[in-house]
Amino acid sequence: xxxxxxxxxxxxxxxxxxLAFDYVFHVRKAHTPTLREAGFWSAIYVGIALLFGVGVxxxxxxxxxxxxxxxxxxxxxxxxxxxxxxxxxxxSFRVPREDQQKVLLFGITFSLIxxxxxxxLGAALINSFAWVFYAFGLILLxxxxxxxxxxxxxxxxxxxxxxxxxxxxxxxxxxxxxDKLFTRVDGKRALTPMLLVMVAIGxxxxxxxxxxxxxxxxxxxxxxxxxxxxxxxxxxxxxxxFLIDGLLDRLIYLSYGLAAIxxxxxxxxxxxxxxxxxxxxxxxxxxxxxxxxxxxLSLSVIVGVLVVTVIASLVSPAxxxxxALNSARRHATEYLDxxxxxxxxxxxxxxxxxxxEEAELRRMAAEHPSIAxxxxxxRELIARAHEEHRAxxxxxxxxxxx
Numbered sequence: 001x002x003x004x005x006x007x008x009x010x011x012x013x014x015x016x017x018x019l020a021f022d023y024v025f026h027v028r029k030a031h032t033p034t035l036r037e038a039g040f041w042s043a044i045y046v047g048i049a050l051l052f053g054v055g056v057x058x059x060x061x062x063x064x065x066x067x068x069x070x071x072x073x074x075x076x077x078x079x080x081x082x083x084x085x086x087x088x089x090x091x092s093f094r095v096p097r098e099d100q101q102k103v104l105l106f107g108i109t110f111s112l113i114x115x116x117x118x119x120x121l122g123a124a125l126i127n128s129f130a131w132v133f134y135a136f137g138l139i140l141l142x143x144x145x146x147x148x149x150x151x152x153x154x155x156x157x158x159x160x161x162x163x164x165x166x167x168x169x170x171x172x173x174x175x176x177x178x179d180k181l182f183t184r185v186d187g188k189r190a191l192t193p194m195l196l197v198m199v200a201i202g203x204x205x206x207x208x209x210x211x212x213x214x215x216x217x218x219x220x221x222x223x224x225x226x227x228x229x230x231x232x233x234x235x236x237x238x239x240x241x242f243l244i245d246g247l248l249d250r251l252i253y254l255s256y257g258l259a260a261i262x263x264x265x266x267x268x269x270x271x272x273x274x275x276x277x278x279x280x281x282x283x284x285x286x287x288x289x290x291x292x293x294x295x296x297l298s299l300s301v302i303v304g305v306l307v308v309t310v311i312a313s314l315v316s317p318a319x320x321x322x323x324a325l326n327s328a329r330r331h332a333t334e335y336l337d338x339x340x341x342x343x344x345x346x347x348x349x350x351x352x353x354x355x356x357e358e359a360e361l362r363r364m365a366a367e368h369p370s371i372a373x374x375x376x377x378x379r380e381l382i383a384r385a386h387e388e389h390r391a392x393x394x395x396x397x398x399x400x401x402x
Contacts, residue, residue, distance in 0.1 A: 071219050
């Protein structure tokens with residue numbers, strides 16, 4: 001599919017317009033999106049991405065359309081997995097709920113810039129060196145193996161080299177000043193945690209790009225499709241974060257599904273590299289006749305694995321238990337953190353979620369007594385949240401711990 005400079009210009013202008021719309025109309029005033037707002041705008045952005053894919057299919061042919069949708073779905077799934085890390089980073093920095101939208105939008109913008117750079121670099125390497133397909137394939141196989149390894153809860157904390165350096169070199173404060181990046185403490189200009197968390201998000205975005213760009217190049221080498229599928233997968237990610245916030249902990253098998261997808265694409269890349277081989281010390285520089293994986297098969301495998309992964313996570317008793325435990329712990333911590341949000345309605349929402357999750361935990365503990373073992377710290381945390389709720393002058397008396 002050949003794309004004219006005019007189409008490139010219009011596409012980039014449209015994507016920049018979507019980003020500008022988000023900055024002007026959504027995050028200029030700090031607020032917590034309602035479920036309805038998040039759902040509405042998530043549907044809008046997904047709809048735009050799907051309509052664009054239909055356009056690619058109609059004007060670029062069915063092969064280009066299939067490559068776009070395979071790339072978009074893969075990048076979207078990887079983006080959802082990235083949301084787990086964003087959640088951990090923002091929890092580490094105790095980002096107020098009202099300001100999380102701005103942090104996420106910065107992360108999306110930085111990610112788009114970083115991935116565009118990697119796309120251009122990847123395209124240049126592929127056009128110049130055939131061995132890059134081997135390298136990309138190995139990167140994806142290694143990434144797939146890493147996804148299968150158990151991770152500790154602090155494996156993605158915000159305490160990285162850049163943050164430690166910033167805190168050592170610059171005057172920083174532990175408290176937020178709204179969504180400002182700089183504030184004044186004792187008459188001195190200081191960095192707020194808002195700037196530090198954006199640095200942390202930006203740093204992780206670079207690491208994400210190292211995985212996602214080889215993955216989509218394994219599905220198509222058309223730079224226009226790679227760029228648009230990547231860009232549209234990032235659009236609406238901010239709204240999706242608030243929409244599926246309660247489901248993130250529930251998708252306990254997502255890492256296994258992504259490992260299968262990345263492993264599959266890694267093998268596909270290596271097979272393609274063998275088919276296009278010109279490396280002198282491999283088969284004397286001659287192509288190796290192997291089976292190549294078609295785009296329709298790639299699309300079917302990606303969709304099938306994701307559907308099985310999501311369904312298995314949602315129906316799994318272990319998934320429900322893990323979701324209730326993690327969500328209850330997070331909501332109790334957020335409720336007790338008076339800096340987390342100043343919105344009484346948001347505090348009421350958090351407490352209502354906590355009450356529902358506590359009831360779910362009691363029900364599951366009655367059916368599976370092993371769930372309740374070793375949860376003394378969580379029970380104490382929930383009890384403190386109930387005490388705080390009863391003492392809060394705006395909320396009245398809430399139910400006690402049972």
